[in-house]
Structures are given as structure tokens and as C-alpha cells.
Amino acid sequence: MSNAVISVAELKKSFKEQEVLKGVDFEVRRGEVFALLGSNGAGKTTVVNILSTLMKPDEGKASICDFDVQHQPEQVRHNISLTGQFAALDGLLTGRENLMMIAKLRGVANPGQVADNLLAKFSLSNAANRRADRYSGGMKRRLDIALSLIGKPAVIFLDEPTTGLDPEARMEVWKTIKKLAGGGATILLTTQYLEEAEQLADRIAILHGGKIIATGTLTELKEMFPPAKVEYIEKQPTLEEIFLAIIGKGEDVNEQ
Amino acid sequence: MNSNTGVLLWRLMRNIMRSPDTIITVAVTPIMLLLLFVYVFGGAIKTGSDNYVNYLLPGIMLIAIASGVAYTSLRLFTDVRSGLMARFLTMPIKRSSVLWAHVLTSVVSNAFTVVVVILAALFMGFRSGANILDWLMVAGILGLFTLALTWLAVIPGLTAGSMEGATAFSYPLIFLPFISSAFVPTETMPGIVRVFAENQPVTSIVNAIRALLFEGSVGNDIWTALAWCAGIMVVAYFFANKEFKRQLG
Numbered sequence: 001m002s003n004a005v006i007s008v009a010e011l012k013k014s015f016k017e018q019e020v021l022k023g024v025d026f027e028v029r030r031g032e033v034f035a036l037l038g039s040n041g042a043g044k045t046t047v048v049n050i051l052s053t054l055m056k057p058d059e060g061k062a063s064i065c066d067f068d069v070q071h072q073p074e075q076v077r078h079n080i081s082l083t084g085q086f087a088a089l090d091g092l093l094t095g096r097e098n099l100m101m102i103a104k105l106r107g108v109a110n111p112g113q114v115a116d117n118l119l120a121k122f123s124l125s126n127a128a129n130r131r132a133d134r135y136s137g138g139m140k141r142r143l144d145i146a147l148s149l150i151g152k153p154a155v156i157f158l159d160e161p162t163t164g165l166d167p168e169a170r171m172e173v174w175k176t177i178k179k180l181a182g183g184g185a186t187i188l189l190t191t192q193y194l195e196e197a198e199q200l201a202d203r204i205a206i207l208h209g210g211k212i213i214a215t216g217t218l219t220e221l222k223e224m225f226p227p228a229k230v231e232y233i234e235k236q237p238t239l240e241e242i243f244l245a246i247i248g249k250g251e252d253v254n255e256q
Numbered sequence: 257m258n259s260n261t262g263v264l265l266w267r268l269m270r271n272i273m274r275s276p277d278t279i280i281t282v283a284v285t286p287i288m289l290l291l292l293f294v295y296v297f298g299g300a301i302k303t304g305s306d307n308y309v310n311y312l313l314p315g316i317m318l319i320a321i322a323s324g325v326a327y328t329s330l331r332l333f334t335d336v337r338s339g340l341m342a343r344f345l346t347m348p349i350k351r352s353s354v355l356w357a358h359v360l361t362s363v364v365s366n367a368f369t370v371v372v373v374i375l376a377a378l379f380m381g382f383r384s385g386a387n388i389l390d391w392l393m394v395a396g397i398l399g400l401f402t403l404a405l406t407w408l409a410v411i412p413g414l415t416a417g418s419m420e421g422a423t424a425f426s427y428p429l430i431f432l433p434f435i436s437s438a439f440v441p442t443e444t445m446p447g448i449v450r451v452f453a454e455n456q457p458v459t460s461i462v463n464a465i466r467a468l469l470f471e472g473s474v475g476n477d478i479w480t481a482l483a484w485c486a487g488i489m490v491v492a493y494f495f496a497n498k499e500f501k502r503q504l505g
Contacts (some may be wrong), residue, residue, distance in 0.1 A: 061404045074348065084347040088339035092271045104263045105349050132273075148344070 005030045005155055005186045006051065011060035020046050022210030023060070026157075026202075028188055033181045035201035036190045042207045045085065052082045065154055079147040080155045084239070085163060088147070088251035091133030095124050095143050098132055099150065106151035118142040118146040124177065138169030142176055149180070157181065158189045162196060167240050167248065170248055174199055206242045260349045264357030265287045265364075266332065272365055277328050279365060281371040289372070293439060294380055301440055309382045313374070314335040314465035317437020318458060320373050321402050324366040325409040328425035332358055332413030333422035338359055355410060355500060362406040363399060370398060394468050397478075401461060401483040405429065407492035415498050433458045457484035 006028035020043040023040075028034040038044050049055040049064055049116055053073040061068070089098050096115050103111035103159040105160040119125045122142045127135060132143060141161060161177065162170040169197060177200050191197055197204045198218055204216040214221060272278055290312060293301075305311045337343045343353050374382070386394070409425070416422035433439070435449065436458035442450050449481040453459055460480035467475025 052342075054342055054345060077346055080346060082342060084339040084342050086337075086339040088343040090271065090340060091338075092274045093267065097270070099261060101267050102343075102347075105260055105344070105347055195427040201499060 003029050006034075006062075006064055006188060008047070008051070008062045008117055009060055011047070011048065011062055012058045013055070014058055019210060021057075021060075024207070024210070024212055026205050026212050027217055028186055030186055031184055031188045032202040033177070033189060033200055035204045036207055037192070037194065037197045037204055038207035039117045039192055043210060044192075044207055045159055047207070048157050048190060049086075052080055052124065053077055053159055054082075056058045070195040079153055080157065081151070081153040083144055083159065083161060085160050087137075087144040089132045091131065092133060094129050095119060095132055095135070098143060098147060102147050102150045108151050114150060116218040118149060122146045122189060123181075126159065128157075130149070136169065137165050138172040141165065142168065143172050145173070145176055145180070149183075149185075152242065153185065155186045155188065156177070160190055160192065162191070162193070167243060170196075171244075180196070258488040261353040261356050263351060263432065265360050269364065270448040272361070277427070279369060279372075282320060282324045282327065282395070283376075285323055286316045286369075286373050286374045288314050289319065290377060290380065292317045303441055305384065307381060309377055309380050311466075311469060312439065313377045313382055314462045314469070315436065315458070316377070317370050317373055317398060318401065318438065318461060319433050319483050320365050320369050320433055321354070321398065322387070322426055322429040322432070324407060325402070325405040325429075326361055326423040327365070328358055328362040328406050328409040329416070329417065329425065331361070332410060333416055336414065343409035351500075352497075354494070358410065358413075359371075359403065359406050361497045362409070363383060363402050365433075365466055365467075366406075367395075367399070375433070386472065389467045390472065393474070394465050397461060397464060397481060400489065404485045404489035404492060407489055407496050410496040411492065414496070414503060432456060433462070436462060438462045440464045441456045457481070457488070460484060 004027040008026050008027075011021050011024040012019070024043075025247065026036075036044050036047060046055065049063060049093055050057050052068060053069060053076055056070060061070075063069060064076050065079045067079065069076055073138070090114055093101065096119060099115035100111050101184070103114045108114055108205060112182050116125075116128075119128045122145070123254075124139065124143060124146070125140060132140065145158070145161070148158075158177065163225070165173060177187070179190070181202075189197075191198060199217075203215065203217050204221060205212045206221075207213075214224060216224070290309070293312055294309050298312075301308065303311045332341075335344075341354070408429075412422050412425045413446060424499050435453050436442070436456060438458060439451065442453045442459065445453055460477040461484065463477035464475055464481040465476065
């Protein structure tokens with residue numbers, strides 16, 4: 001048996017006339033963070049939707065934990081969780097109620113305990129009994145990711161987890177994802193931000209023109225391309241660094 | 257009902273409890289219509305009945321339900337948009353339970369609205385000699401009517417591109433009772449309007465409820481009424497589920 005938890009072969013999908021995926025191949029190994037990097041409209045979400053049983057491919061094969069996505073969707077759903085592009089939570093319920101609801105739906109033992117543990121783990125204990133629609137963007141995203149951890153799925157899909165977040169919230173979420181990566185789950189992350197892939201991923205695949213044009217670790221990808229030129233330039237702080245320095249958040253993002 | 261549907265029903269009921277405006281808005285319009293027709297137009301309308309509130313109530317209850325089901329479309333639309341639907345559908349739960357939770361929520365909340373409307377009518381002089389069995393049958397017809405319209409409401413809830421689009425379907429439903437026996441006897445209407453009024457679902461449902469509440473019999477219209485409700489429900493259920501599956505393709 002291969003070490004691959006996710007394997008995708010020759011995946012094709014068109015919407016009306018437009019061919020979005022033209023034969024996508026990649027494998028994700030157990031326990032790694034795998035980033036699918038591509039610009040807007042490259043088909044990243046389509047790949048995630050097919051892998052998470054929301055959409056059927058036109059051609060090709062995809063499996064998760066050796067279960068075929070098309071023919072064994074029920075088993076696949078037992079092994080995955082999806083964190084989509086928008087924080088998928090019920091705004092009228094409190095953070096704790098959201099967690100309890102998903103815990104009950106997943107049939108885990110002791111949903112109350114599970115909810116409290118996750119609230120603590122994601123630094124949301126103080127906001128546990130507040131309605132989720134009153135959370136900040138970063139808090140919503142953390143709750144969203146916490147919801148995806150219930151039932152300990154083997155594979156977690158994070159579809160553009162930081163799109164639309166401000167830099168401060170983005171760093172919060174990165175910290176959360178780094179913590180997740182240590183927990184043993186396999187993570188498939190899609191992103192359009194190069195820096196995000198660089199920060200979080202063990203391996204990176206570049207999706208472009210409906211195909212994967214390169215796969216590898218950051219070092220491997222660097223080696224594939226012309227060697228870096230050595231230039232001497234004055235190191236200017238980026239606006240992001242300035243912003244974060246002024247508001248007093250640096251490398252370590254402290255929870256308030 | 258499986259436990260997943262139960263959890264999802266709990267969630268939606270809690271949503272309604274926390275946004276009470278959805279219940280109040282739904283009950284206010286029918287009560288206003290009741291007031292308007294009883295105290296403003298009522299004096300000039302000859303129905304052959306000496307208690308116009310009694311005459312009006314069955315149609316007003318149908319209007320209340322027709323406007324109430326729009327919230328099912330709205331809640332479904334919101335779930336699809338927020339990504340909550342995608343979360344539920346990628347979880348190991350029965351997919352049909354997601355829709356059934358919305359449908360049952362509609363039945364419960366509409367029942368609540370109808371009770372509020374009946375209470376308002378009682379204040380305005382509504383009286384009925386119906387026994388408990390008659391009332392149960394009225395509840396049954398209204399329940400079936402709610403189910404039928406709710407499954408109809410599921411379709412725009414899943415397909416609409418905007419919030420307005422999701423609820424627009426309910427406007428013609430709300431107006432249907434005006435061209436029926438709900439407000440005035442159909443005999444007073446000119447030819448083609450009368451034909452339409454007498455052969456559309458609202459008239460038979462209104463007549464059946466009237467017979468149960470005020471004549472102590474099931475009347476002649478009960479089977480037509482039930483056939484309309486069941487027919488609409490089956491067709492709407494079929495298309496709603498077809499749409500649900502198509503979106504997953």
C-alpha cells in the first residue's frame with residue numbers, strides 16, 4: 001500500500017464550455033501539509049469540491065484513505081472535513097452551540113466536553129457564549145477550523161483559509177494551522193498567496209491552466225528554477241511589517 | 257425522524273427563537289388584513305354570513321402560511337450561501353435530513369403563526385361550534401398545505417441567485433386567496449374570473465375548512481382540497497429533490 005492518503009489521477013472537470021481541470025495528478029502523504037497553489041479561477045476549489053464529495057468529476061479518479069470519492073462517498077465523508085472559502089458557521093448560535101451541533105451530528109461521545117476542549121485550544125473560551133456573528137473575522141475562522149476538527153477526521157481541507165482576512169487575523173490563522181499540522185491530520189490547503197504556501201506547507205503543487213505544473217518542497221521548487229542572483233539591496237520593512245509593529249503584534253501573536 | 261434531523265431542527269428552531277421578528281412579521285400581515293377587511297371593507301361585503309370574521313379566517317390562515325414558507329427559502333438560501341450547507345453535505349450524515357430539518361421547522365413555525373392569527377381572530381369575534389375532531393381535521397389540512405408549500409419553497413431556496421429571488425415566489429401565493437372564495441363568494445365574480453376562482457386550490461381548501469368549523473361536516477370540497485395539497489406536495493418534493501441532487505453533480 002502506498003503512503004498516499006489523497007491520490008488524484010487524471011482529474012478532469014468542465015463547466016459548460018469551459019474546461020477547468022484538464023488532467024490533474026497529485027498525491028498527498030499521511031500527516032503532511034500540502035498546498036495547492038494557484039491564481040484566482042485556477043480550479044483549486046473545484047479540486048476541493050470533488051475530493052470532498054460535493055461535485056463529481058467528468059473523468060479521472062480520486063481517492064481518500066483508499067476510498068473512491070465517486071463510488072464510496074459515504075466512507076470518504078467519514079474521513080474528511082471541509083473548511084470552505086467562507087467561515088461556515090451558524091451566526092445566530094454561540095460558538096459553543098456551533099461546536100455542540102457539529103459534535104452531535106458527527107455522533108462523538110460527550111459533545112459538551114469536546115466543545116469546551118476545542119474552545120480552549122482555539123482561545124475562544126471567553127467568547128464561548130457569544131453569538132458567532134458577533135465574532136471578528138479571525139475568530140470566525142478559528143471557530144470554523146475548530147468545527148472541522150470534531151470527530152478527528154484523517155483529512156482536513158482548508159480552502160483559502162485566509163482570503164479576506166486582515167494581516168493580523170491571517171497570522172492568527174497561520175498559527176492555528178501550524179498547530180493543526182502537529183496533530184497528525186493530513187491537510188490539503190489551497191491558497192493564492194505564495195507566502196502562505198511557503199509558511200505552512202511541507203509540499204507545494206502549482207495548479208495552472210488546468211494542470212499541476214510543478215510539485216515539490218519549497219527547496220525542490222527553488223532548485224527547478226534558475227539559481228538565485230545575488231544582489232545587494234537595502235532591506236526595507238514591508239508595509240505589513242510596519243503595520244504589525246505599530247499595533248504591537250509581531251512574530252508572536254498573543255491572544256487577548 | 258433520525259437524530260441528525262433532530263439536531264438540525266433544534267438548530268433552526270433556536271435560530272427562529274433568536275430572530276423573533278421572523279415570527280412577528282409573518283403574523284402581523286395576516287392580522288392587519290383581518291382588521292382591514294373586518295372593520296373597513298367588511299361592512300360593504302355581503303357574504304350571506306352575519307359574522308365576517310368567521311368567513312374570513314380560513315383564507316387568512318392560508319395567507320399566513322403562504323407568507324411564512326418564504327422564510328424557509330430564505331433560511332435555505334442563507335445556508336447555501338454561508339457554506340453551512342457544504343459543511344453538512346461533506347459530513348457523514350443522511351443528506352435528506354438537511355432538507356427535512358428545514359421542512360419540519362417550517363411546519364412548527366407556521367403552526368405557531370396560525371395559532372397567533374386564530375387568537376387575534378377570537379378577539380375580533382371569531383366563534384366556532386366545531387368539536388375537537390373537526391379542529392384536528394382542520395389542523396391536518398393546514399399541515400398538509402404547509403408541507404406542500406414548504407417543499408415548493410425549497411426549490412427557490414436552493415436555486416436562487418439573490419435573497420429577493422429566494423422569496424419572490426411567495427408573492428403570487430399570497431395573492432391567490434384574493435381570487436378565491438376566501439374574501440367574497442365566487443358567485444359575484446364575472447365569468448372567467450369566477451371559473452379561475454372556483455377551480456384553484458385555495459377555494460376548495462377554504463370551503464373545506466369553513467365546512468369543518470361552521471357546519472360540523474367535512475363538506476363537498478374536502479377531497480378536492482386534499483388532492484390539491486397532496487398533488488402540489490408530491491410534485492414540489494420531486495423537483496426539490498431533483499434540484500438538490502443536481503447541485504451535487
